[in-house]
Amino acid sequence: MGEEIDSVKKEIKERLTSPFWGKFILSWFIWNWKIPYVTFFVKEVNLEENRLEYISRYLKPDDFWGFIIVYIIPLIITAVLIWVIPYISHIAFEVSEKFRKKKALKKRTIDDEISGFEGETIIRLKKEIKSLNINYKRIDSNNMELMLLVEYLCLEIELIDDKNYEDQKDIFLEQFRNDISNEKKKHQVFALIDGYNASSNKAKYFSDSEDSERKFLSKNGLIEDENSTLRLSLFGEFVSKNRLFDKYGSNMINFQEYRNLDD
Numbered sequence: 001m002g003e004e005i006d007s008v009k010k011e012i013k014e015r016l017t018s019p020f021w022g023k024f025i026l027s028w029f030i031w032n033w034k035i036p037y038v039t040f041f042v043k044e045v046n047l048e049e050n051r052l053e054y055i056s057r058y059l060k061p062d063d064f065w066g067f068i069i070v071y072i073i074p075l076i077i078t079a080v081l082i083w084v085i086p087y088i089s090h091i092a093f094e095v096s097e098k099f100r101k102k103k104a105l106k107k108r109t110i111d112d113e114i115s116g117f118e119g120e121t122i123i124r125l126k127k128e129i130k131s132l133n134i135n136y137k138r139i140d141s142n143n144m145e146l147m148l149l150v151e152y153l154c155l156e157i158e159l160i161d162d163k164n165y166e167d168q169k170d171i172f173l174e175q176f177r178n179d180i181s182n183e184k185k186k187h188q189v190f191a192l193i194d195g196y197n198a199s200s201n202k203a204k205y206f207s208d209s210e211d212s213e214r215k216f217l218s219k220n221g222l223i224e225d226e227n228s229t230l231r232l233s234l235f236g237e238f239v240s241k242n243r244l245f246d247k248y249g250s251n252m253i254n255f256q257e258y259r260n261l262d263d
Contacts, residue, residue, distance in 0.1 A: 028074035034058065135238035145172045148197055149244045154239075172238040179220060192217060193240050196232070206230035 029036055035055060061067050108194075180186050192213055199205040206214060206223055207230050214230065217223045222236035232240055 020078065020082060024074060024078040027077040027081065028071075029090055031074045031077060032058075032070060115164055144200050144247070145197045145244055148202075148240070149248055150239045150243060168234075168254065169238065173236050175221075175235060176239065186218075188216065189220065189222065189239065193222070193236070196241055203229070 035058060036052065037052060059070065061070055180189055194208070196202060196205050201208075206217065211216075214223070217236070221233055222239060223230050224233040224236075
């Protein structure tokens with residue numbers, strides 16, 4: 001007896017958990033709601049006939065249309081729940097995914113455009129900043145040169161009538177032409193002296209230079225060690241002064257107080 005009960009329970013469980021039977025039973029009870037309603041909520045005294053007779057008559061319709069209403073329509077609803085609804089859900093999911101991918105692609109495109117624009121803007125700004133820095137350094141270098149030029153001009157005014165000073169300039173010019181006649185050497189001297197003229201920290205310019213550059217300038221008599229500080233020698237000042245005079249002299253009327261080192 002216990003095995004038979006267990007077998008019945010197992011059979012009922014299989015029916016209820018089956019995708020088809022579970023949905024069919026649910027659909028049938030929902031569609032034929034009068035049966036559970038009369039069974040559980042209506043007192044028999046309120047019925048015109050016996051409860052069992054009412055249920056039996058309902059389950060055994062007299063015509064074909066009644067059979068369709070009681071059994072076929074719940075079966076159709078079950079078929080819709082099992083096959084049609086999942087298919088519609090699948091289509092809805094695909095449409096939703098397609099829209100989502102399209103939206104994501106559009107967003108990515110916009111992000112790429114913004115990123116590209118930002119990248120171009122950043123590159124342009126970097127170039128502008130670099131250009132401004134270069135211009136600033138050029139202006140700063142020019143200022144340093146002009147300040148040094150003013151110092152040299154002040155000395156020139158003080159020594160303008162000194163015959164020995166004029167003779168010394170001729171001696172330095174001859175020394176330059178004899179000792180620094182090689183074009184490569186001349187180019188190197190001009191590059192280092194021009195760097196000194198444009199430097200904002202002239203006191204440390206030579207000490208901060210490379211050892212080979214210091215040796216080169218010292219060997220050619222352009223710098224000297226004074227109290228452990230490297231500075232331009234008188235010959236070095238002559239070269240420095242004339243480089244500035246050569247660069248800015250054309251802007252000074254009747255200025256002829258320099259020696260052209262390129263002659």
